[in-house]
Each structure stands twice: as structure tokens, then as C-alpha cells.
Amino acid sequence: MYNLWKNVLEEIKTKVSAPTFSTYFADSELITANGGEVVINTKNIFVQKQFEKKYDGLIREALKKNKIEVKNITYVVSAGSTKVRQKAREITGENIEENARGVVKKISEVAKERFDNKENPSGLNSRYTMENFVVGSNNDLAVSVAKAVIENPGKRYNPFFLYGGPGLGKTHLVEAIGNELLRRNPKMKVLYTPIDHFYSSFVNSIQNKKGAEFSQRFRKLDLLIIDDIQFIVGKEKSQEEFFHIFNDLYQLNKQIIITSDRLPNQIRTVDERLASRLSSAGTFDIQMPNFEDRCAILKAKAEWEGANIEFEAIEYIAENVKTNIRDLESEYSRVLAVADLKGVTPLQLINAGYSSAIGGGKSKSVSAKQVVEKVAKYYDLSVKEMCGKSRVSNIKTARQVAMYILSKELQMSTTKIAPEVGVKDHTTVMNGLKRIDTDIKLNFKLRDQIEEIKEKIYGN
Ligand code: ADP
Ligand code: MG
Numbered sequence: 427m428y429n430l431w432k433n434v435l436e437e438i439k440t441k442v443s444a445p446t447f448s449t450y451f452a453d454s455e456l457i458t459a460n461g462g463e464v465v466i467n468t469k470n471i472f473v474q475k476q477f478e479k480k481y482d483g484l485i486r487e488a489l490k491k492n493k494i495e496v497k498n499i500t501y502v503v504s505a506g507s508t509k510v511r512q513k514a515r516e517i518t519g520e521n522i523e524e525n526a527r528g529v530v531k532k533i534s535e536v537a538k539e540r541f542d543n544k545e546n547p548s549g550l551n552s553r554y555t556m557e558n559f560v561v562g563s564n565n566d567l568a569v570s571v572a573k574a575v576i577e578n579p580g581k582r583y584n585p586f587f588l589y590g591g592p593g594l595g596k597t598h599l600v601e602a603i604g605n606e607l608l609r610r611n612p613k614m615k616v617l618y619t620p621i622d623h624f625y626s627s628f629v630n631s632i633q634n635k636k637g638a639e640f641s642q643r644f645r646k647l648d649l650l651i652i653d654d655i656q657f658i659v660g661k662e663k664s665q666e667e668f669f670h671i672f673n674d675l676y677q678l679n680k681q682i683i684i685t686s687d688r689l690p691n692q693i694r695t696v697d698e699r700l701a702s703r704l705s706s707a708g709t710f711d712i713q714m715p716n717f718e719d720r721c722a723i724l725k726a727k728a729e730w731e732g733a734n735i736e737f738e739a740i741e742y743i744a745e746n747v748k749t750n751i752r753d754l755e756s757e758y759s760r761v762l763a764v765a766d767l768k769g770v771t772p773l774q775l776i777n778a779g780y781s782s783a784i785g786g787g788k789s790k791s792v793s794a795k796q797v798v799e800k801v802a803k804y805y806d807l808s809v810k811e812m813c814g815k816s817r818v819s820n821i822k823t824a825r826q827v828a829m830y831i832l833s834k835e836l837q838m839s840t841t842k843i844a845p846e847v848g849v850k851d852h853t854t855v856m857n858g859l860k861r862i863d864t865d866i867k868l869n870f871k872l873r874d875q876i877e878e879i880k881e882k883i884y885g886n
Contacts, residue, residue: 430492431456437488445730448553450476462497464489472763477501548608549618554601560726562719565595565712567867572599576606579649579681585672586683587690587705590712591877593750596685599712600651603683607649617644618651621658621668628664644671651683655704656693669700676703689870713866713873714880715751716834720744723751724758733762739772748835748884792883794832794846800883801828804875813848825849826858827876833859835880 434456439447453469454477466485468474477485478501489496556576561569568590571583588596604616619627631640644650650671658665675682686693689709690701715723724740727733735758743761747754765775802812805824812824828847832838833855840852840859849855866873 430459430494433492434485434488434494437491438484441484441488443732445558446732449473449731450481452553457502459489459494459496462495464494464496464499466499466501468501470759470763472759472766474501475763475766548604548616550601550604550608550616552605554598554605556602556606558726558730559595559598559602560719560723562715562722563863564715564719565599568599568710568712571710572603575603575681575683576610579607580679583707584676584679584681585704585707586681587707587709588683588685588712589687589689589709591714591750592687593752594712594714595751596687596712597653600653600683600685604649604651614649615647616649616651617647618653620653621655624652624668625658625664628667641667641671645674647675647680649681649683650675651685653685655684655686655696656688658693658695665695665697665700669697669703672700672703709870711870711873714748714877717744717837720747720751720754723754727755727758734771735762736771736773739776742776748880792836794836794838794843797831797836797883798828798846801831801879804879804882813846815848823872826862827872827879829855829858830862830876831879831883835883 431454435451435454438451442451450468450473454473455467457465457467459465466477468477482499485499486496489499556572559569568588571586571588575583575586586600588600590596601618604618607614608616628640631637658668672682684704690696690704693701696704721737721740721744724735724744725737728735728740739761740758743754743757747757761772761775761780764780765772768775770778798809798813801824802809805812805820805827807821807824812821812828814821816822825847829843832843832846833840838846840855843855844850844852847855849858862872862876866876
């Protein structure tokens, strides 16, 4: 069935654009084609609808060309996938609750399947490319490093340690590096694996007395990508095995890429020696994109998919989802799916009173005054102190952080921000914003503080 469908897909590939193919067709499967009763699995309800409405003719034709009898085609969305179940809940209006651990776990389950797939020894998902990764102020530094790694693997940024909260694009970016390097040199030996799967494979190999084979497999690599290393477990033996593999690859100038949702020295289970190795070439992070970046991501996504969505609708979604990019994408798909089901455009849907499932109306419920209060409280200052004339460095920083959040989160102009933080003119605000914008790229502590403050602002 797999090969049959592969041929059908090859045929379809020649008929549609590359982005359309990867959005709609790449993850589809032929489940059965018994006696002309064809069942095709699609990745979500949106794709399912598009298959029914738009691509049915094309699919029939491609099936027939491959000598598959077609009487009836049913397009289904596999009930086994978490994503699909989530989508079903979204459409029925139930709450979506996806905690960070759950998301990571889900991803590592998928990776596990890929890891053991002989046809795809790299374990990479071809969906993640550099071309479809949108560069914004939240990730530009990380992207420059990624590009440097692509140009010169194993050189300056080795290991490349990428950190950032869940759903912000770490996996996407590191897999994109792997895909791009493989595209340039198909002979390159690349392996992507989440750390927990590294462990289970290691344990298996010991039990099956294949320890030597296991370590050989890793030592032959040109590029090793380890995802979510925060899940490294305290088991000494496997940590030590990882440490040795790491050292061997490193000494051979093979590229190592690591992701984590925290800094190496903040991962409790990691031994100190390893922690210092992990970050020896520097750490780089991805942050939550601001409003403009969020719009850019959705706009790009809509363009690749050829989805019909008004810019105002994109702005509405970007304004409402401030948790992470994964949520942003799922809210976007939800709007498209619901609009499609109701036969209206996304903007019509929103204007008719549709309310966002994730973070509904957060931006509306936060006022400038609340932001100022939360920032002052975070820095242990009174609002009066923070918004006074003091030039003492920590007070000044607090004031500038307040300006920054008012600008990025509430989209307030510099003239409007000035009176809120007790400064006379908008140029002082502009300078403050510039300073934080620059500092935030290099100063992880400041970034974390701002993220924490944002959580406090939106948290309750
Ligand atoms: P993480 O590994 O940090 O938890 P992922 O890499 O899984 O996050 O990203 C979550 C989703 O957001 C993915 O579907 C990914 O393609 C998308 N995404 C994240 N950042 C970007 C970006 N800059 N441009 C386009 N899509 C992005
Ligand atoms: Mg990830």
C-alpha cells in the first residue's frame, strides 16, 4: 500500500506547487483500495475538506494512472493521532489543554517511529525546512548561527546549543539544519533523536548485547542532533555513554546540535562536566515572537498553503495567542477549519463573534496600568519609584522593561508610553526600547525576566 501510494504522490507532485504538496499531500496515506473502495487518511480536517472539495478529481486521476480501481473515495482523519483528537475537540468547542510536557512527549513519540525507520535513517522530518522557517526578532540570532552551521558544520558553533520555551521552533530549526545539510550532501550521515529515545535505544542495546553496535552507529555520524536534552535522566551509565559519544564526535570535528527548554546548568540531572561541554561554544535562544513576528509567521503560512485568509483575521489571531507558535498555528488552523465548515471567510467568522479558544481576549483585558504595576512589583519597586526620575541602574532597567512590554505587547506608541512610565518625552522611550531590544539578544537573564513578567501579566 505504501509503495502504491508513493507512486500516486509522485504523480500528484508534478501537478501541484511544492508548498501545496507539502501542506496537503505529504502526510497523507492510502489505507485501503479494496474493490474500488478507496480510503485515504489525511492529517487534519482542514486537509480532509480540501481533498473533498478541491483535489478529489486530481487524486482520482492519479490513482487511475497507477492502475488503482476507483469507485468511491472516502477521506478520513485518523482517529489515532493526538493532533486529530485535539482538532475534534476544537471543533466541538471543548477546551484545549496541552501542557508543555505533553507536547514534548508527543513529539518524541513521533520521533521514535522515525528513528527506527530504515527508509529514513536520519530520523528527520522533511516538513521542517529553512525556507519555511520565518525569521523574526525573536529568533534572528539563532537563525544566523544555524546558517553558519550549515556553511561550516563542525567548526565554530560546535556544539550548537539552542534553548527556548516549548512550541517556539527549536525542533523546526534544528531539523531544518539537518535537512539542508542532507540536501547539499546526501551522503552525509545525519541523525536526529530526542534524548529520551537515545536512552531507551541505549538500554535496549545493552539488554540485547548490542552495545558495541549502538555506539558504532553514533560514532559514524557527521551530524548528531539531540532534541530536548532537559529530559536527560540521572542514570549514570547512559549519561556517561552519551558523554563519550559526544566527546568522540566533538574531537573528530563532527557537528553536534542540542536543544533544550533551559540552559545546561539549569538542567538538574545533567552532570557538571557534561553541562560545561554542552555550552562550550555558546548558547543561543529562541523567544516568543512579538505581535509583528506572529503576524509574519501566519502570513507566510497562509501564503505557502494558499489559504484564503484576510490580514485582519491574521492580526486578530496574532493578537490573541501569546503562548507559543504551536498554539498560534493551531488557532490559525481552527479559524480556517471553522470558517470553512460554516462557509464564511475567516474575517466574517471573527466579525460574527467567533471567540478564540486559546488565550481569548487576553490583550484586551490587560491595561497599561497593570503592566506598569506588575513590572514594578517584579523588580521589588513601588510604581512611584520605578516611574520616578532615578537613574540608578536597576530602577532604570525596570522602567525600560515596562516601556518594552507596553510597546511589544500592547502595541502602544512611544508618545502614549511616556506618561505611563513617568518620562517626559517619547525620545526617552525610544532610547529605552532600543536598549532593551539590543540587550535582550545577548542577555539571557534579561530575556528570562521579561518572559517571567509576561507570564505574570497574562497568568492571572
Ligand atoms: P519546539 O521544538 O521549540 O517545542 P517546534 O519546532 O515544534 O517547537 O515548533 C512548533 C510549531 O511552530 C511547528 O509547527 C513549527 O513549524 C512552527 N514554528 C515555530 N517557529 C516557526 C517559525 N519561525 N516559522 C515558521 N514556523 C514556525
Ligand atoms: Mg521540540
